[in-house]
Amino acid sequence: MKSFDKSRQLFAEARQIFPGGVNSPVRAFKAVGGEPLFIERGEEAYLYDVDGNRYLDFVGSWGPMILGHAHPAVVASIVEAAKEGTSFGAPSRRETELGKAIRAAMPHLEMMRFVSSGTEAVMSALRLARAYTGREKIIKFEGGYHGHSDGLLSKSGSGLATLGIPESPGVPAAFAAETLTAAYNDLDSVEALFDRYPGQVAAVILEPVAANMGVVTPEPGFLEGLRELTRERGALLIFDEVITGFRVKRGGAVEKFGIVPDLTTMGKIIGGGLPVGAYGGRKEIMQLIAPSGPVYQAGTLSGNPLAMAAGLATLNELEKPGIYAALEDNAAALAYGISAAARKSGLSLQVNRIGSLMTVFFTSQEVTDYACAKTSDTEAFRIFHRTLLENGIYWPPSQFEAAFVSTALSHADVETTITAIEKAFAAVKE
Ligand code: PLP
Secondary structure, eight states: OOOOHHHHHHHHHHHTTSGGGSSSGGGGOGGGOSOOOOEEEEEBTEEEETTSOEEEESSGGGTTOTTOBTOHHHHHHHHHHHHTOSOOSSOOHHHHHHHHHHHHHOTTOSEEEEESSHHHHHHHHHHHHHHHHTOOEEEEETTOOOOSOTTSOTTOOTHHHHHTOSSOTTSOHHHHTTEEEEOTTOHHHHHHHHHHSTTTEEEEEEOSSBOSSSOBOOOTTHHHHHHHHHHHHTOEEEEEOTTTTTTTSTTHHHHHHOOOOSEEEEEGGGGTTSSOEEEEEOHHHHTTBTTTSSBOOOOTTTTOHHHHHHHHHHHHHHTSTTHHHHHHHHHHHHHHHHHHHHHHHTOOOEEEEETTEEEEEOOSSOOOSHHHHTTSOHHHHHHHHHHHHHTTEEOOSSTTSOEEOOTTOOHHHHHHHHHHHHHHHHHHHO
């Protein structure tokens, strides 16, 4: 048995200062029981906790750490930038360099604006969509998560799904009323909302691959249908690629599926583990942003030089030939091993995967939307998670989150993980 004594002690202290002992809810491990680990350091595919335990990491800071931890090129780039000063509140060259690197992979971001989080990116993109269309309502999808801004917390995924919070108190009813929710992979449910609120919908926003209800991929025709419907009804289509950008492909979901939205929100990987978000899209729309237009949005640390440096080094590494193919191979081998282990243990479950994003749903039902995801046996997941932790695997502490595979994971690590997963399935079966 591993010892978690130091983590326990630090958590007790943290609870006196932070609500629930954490600075972001899913970190508290509430859905899987037990207490969170306090991490001392990360190196490549591994995390080390304060009790000296080592884990293969499949959380990857919830997405940004696609290269694994403390990648030498990223660290060097941050150090170099830090020596030149950490923030200026004035334009600096790395902003343009990162902007160009993003646009090279995602040419549909003709113009963009950097912010400091995914939440900010989405909040700002919605303000812009409302200003551009002169409309106020937004359509989102059940189980989709787009950050914690008012109006986007209804029927959301991620931490809200994990904690069973359908709506957050503190959001004015008038704001919530502007958010309409449809079912993912169900075009009819979207069309019905457009019919019910004619001329009132500014934008449809979605994760083109849902990753915050666990991983759910778009069915053939879904993204195409949304593109047609939004065009027909005069609304903008916004892809929230905070997770999928530079993850499912270098060019994100747009490269993968070939459907081009009007606006895109980004975060995570483009900041290489430092706080960054971005939103961008068609020039004609983006030019409405101040100071070129009247839509106000600003940030003291926007385009922060350290964050830009981390993002640049990360995107640079991701340009190396074969890197996404290797990620795909490793993630596919892992998913295959998990499915085989499940069959061997007689468990009926679903492994949903796209590239290096995957979720193991403890349900016998195919998972195509949030309602299906919610049929999962969360008690089975709790045992699975706990057993993995005991066996040195740091899996996301929620049934409704994606596991992230990094380029630092080796073939041998995949084998180690599958062996631990076999033990976890056996524990679930007991
Ligand atoms: N959009 C998506 C798809 C996300 O997964 C997240 C965070 O997980 C966000 C937006 C919010 O990003 P942040 O946590 O950086 O505010």
